[in-house]
Amino acid sequence: MCGIFGIVTDKEQQLGPVLIAAGQRLSYRGYDSVGCATLLDDGTTDLRKDVGKVNDVAERLRLAEMTGRRGIVQLRWATFGGPSPVNAQPHLDSDGDLVGAHNGNVVNNAELRQQFIAEGMTVRSINDGESCVHAVERYVDQGYDMVEAIRRAYHDLEGDYAFVIGRVGEDRLYALKKGSGLVVGLVEGATCVSSDLPSILPLTRRILRVQDGEIVILWADRVELRRVEDGAPIEREMEIATESMEAAEKGGYPHFMLKEIHEQPQVVAELVHLMEAAPHVSQMIERMATARHLYLVGCGTSYHACLLGSVYLARLAGRAASPVLAPQFIPQYGPAVGPEDVGIFVSQSGETKDVLNAIAVARQQGMHILSLVNVLGSTLMHESERYLPLACGYEISVPATKTFTNQIVAFLFLALRMGGHSTERMAQLPDLLQDTLVATEPQVAALEADLAHQDDLYCLGYGLTYPIALEGALKLKEVTYTHCEGMLSTEFKHGPLSAVHDGYPVIFVTGPEDVPLLVSGINETTCRGGRAIAIGEEDERLRTNVHDLIVLPQAGPLFNPVLATLPLQLLSYRLSLLRGYDPDFPRNLSKTLTVD
Numbered sequence: 001m002c003g004i005f006g007i008v009t010d011k012e013q014q015l016g017p018v019l020i021a022a023g024q025r026l027s028y029r030g031y032d033s034v035g036c037a038t039l040l041d042d043g044t045t046d047l048r049k050d051v052g053k054v055n056d057v058a059e060r061l062r063l064a065e066m067t068g069r070r071g072i073v074q075l076r077w078a079t080f081g082g083p084s085p086v087n088a089q090p091h092l093d094s095d096g097d098l099v100g101a102h103n104g105n106v107v108n109n110a111e112l113r114q115q116f117i118a119e120g121m122t123v124r125s126i127n128d129g130e131s132c133v134h135a136v137e138r139y140v141d142q143g144y145d146m147v148e149a150i151r152r153a154y155h156d157l158e159g160d161y162a163f164v165i166g167r168v169g170e171d172r173l174y175a176l177k178k179g180s181g182l183v184v185g186l187v188e189g190a191t192c193v194s195s196d197l198p199s200i201l202p203l204t205r206r207i208l209r210v211q212d213g214e215i216v217i218l219w220a221d222r223v224e225l226r227r228v229e230d231g232a233p234i235e236r237e238m239e240i241a242t243e244s245m246e247a248a249e250k251g252g253y254p255h256f257m258l259k260e261i262h263e264q265p266q267v268v269a270e271l272v273h274l275m276e277a278a279p280h281v282s283q284m285i286e287r288m289a290t291a292r293h294l295y296l297v298g299c300g301t302s303y304h305a306c307l308l309g310s311v312y313l314a315r316l317a318g319r320a321a322s323p324v325l326a327p328q329f330i331p332q333y334g335p336a337v338g339p340e341d342v343g344i345f346v347s348q349s350g351e352t353k354d355v356l357n358a359i360a361v362a363r364q365q366g367m368h369i370l371s372l373v374n375v376l377g378s379t380l381m382h383e384s385e386r387y388l389p390l391a392c393g394y395e396i397s398v399p400a401t402k403t404f405t406n407q408i409v410a411f412l413f414l415a416l417r418m419g420g421h422s423t424e425r426m427a428q429l430p431d432l433l434q435d436t437l438v439a440t441e442p443q444v445a446a447l448e449a450d451l452a453h454q455d456d457l458y459c460l461g462y463g464l465t466y467p468i469a470l471e472g473a474l475k476l477k478e479v480t481y482t483h484c485e486g487m488l489s490t491e492f493k494h495g496p497l498s499a500v501h502d503g504y505p506v507i508f509v510t511g512p513e514d515v516p517l518l519v520s521g522i523n524e525t526t527c528r529g530g531r532a533i534a535i536g537e538e539d540e541r542l543r544t545n546v547h548d549l550i551v552l553p554q555a556g557p558l559f560n561p562v563l564a565t566l567p568l569q570l571l572s573y574r575l576s577l578l579r580g581y582d583p584d585f586p587r588n589l590s591k592t593l594t595v596d
């Protein structure tokens, strides 16, 4: 996820150190490129940007030496266009009169770039931040003032974003918020604006929170808010921020895991926007469609996404795909695959050694390598013929949450498209996820005291919910250090049922179509004294047979697994706390496993 920061001061000065410090405070979000721009009193701009970490880029490009009255720093997490100096932000307009940077995604970037080129503008990168600048340039060139140009640009730019922009020869900066965070700070002799509160807090606690659909104009001694709809001024009282730095980095949540769980509606919305717009999707589907055989390869949570991906592909596109754990790919399929086959390698980090080992074998055999990857610029991205970014931003907590959700959402989208179905309904998912969080959190809380001291439990699912049961069990064992086994519900009677005794907890994750089958399994457990907990849509057949029912919004069989993931994440998180552990950093584990 990108981060932006802009500052307007009352006199020209050395702004480099301020911008570097702001960049360092934005860096917890994760990024691959860094850029700074300053606007000087003589009407010139100084723009320096490159791929790399803040301190390295600062040293290489001597950012500390930059002077000006106004400055912008941007940390970029590549989504549109790979990490490169030219795609790094900020960007200039055609003749260098405007300089700006954004945070978020402009999903009609490809169409806009074509329009700008056709209109004779100089488009230097393929990054969507540059489209924000040209969208304003388009109207400035038609004679509109900056506020009017930004208002008009707002209607051209589709997606969720916030941007900050300055024009040479002026004494102010402008920012616009549409779906991405934006907060203003009032400092002695300066004002600043940022995507993130933590980059502002060390400078001031006097802040103003900008709302969606608002433009902010920043002078050194004051700020003005305008409604984008009609340009009318907005009155808003300044606030005194009470958040601590640490709490601000976690967005006010006590842990990154909880923050990332709650980010899911937002990241799903961004991914769906992106997939609707990205040419990658049809290119990937073309390659998948021509494959002799399709393999879905990953480890841990990413493997569970592959399992669900194979069910979606079979059901929606009539396409068989073999899900396989990356290390097992080598002995099980390695000698048999060839240039007619395609593998989709799935990884949050893009650096998991087990996955890269499998790719080495696949490449040797001439197989086509596609990927779903969150960390752009990772080895997996570079190894892939085509990749689809998961667009989750940085996932800090070791347990994967939002990246799993976007992996399964990406598979669902691909399967729908490949099967020739409409993806229109995908737009409902963010709201359904939000409803699920709101509805299930208290239900999970009501259950936690009874489960907190259980050292053994099972998590069962069937069909579309089988991968979710495996993922729920992995999450539970990862952060609670208990023994929790995920299993196909029908397999339970083939052995593990012998473990059931009075009060033994078994979680059943059920889709609406599978209730009758699950009810049999539930009764096999309860009649032996086990405690059955179901996660599913409201259903009388479930309610009368289980001890506890965690009710999901009615969303149908395809969305049900996505929604069912959330209460299991919440349960894991809450049980981890009750047992006295840190869910963000479970013992013995690492976020990125670069070893065999």
Ligand code: M6R
Pocket (backbone or CB within 6 Å): 299, 300, 301, 302, 346, 347, 348, 349, 350, 351, 352, 355, 398, 399, 400, 401, 474, 475, 478, 591, 592, 593
């Ligand atoms: O970065 P990757 O997706 O390749 O990582 C694979 C697994 O190590 C990872 O999913 C792991 O299972 C999670 N931390 C579980 O929450």
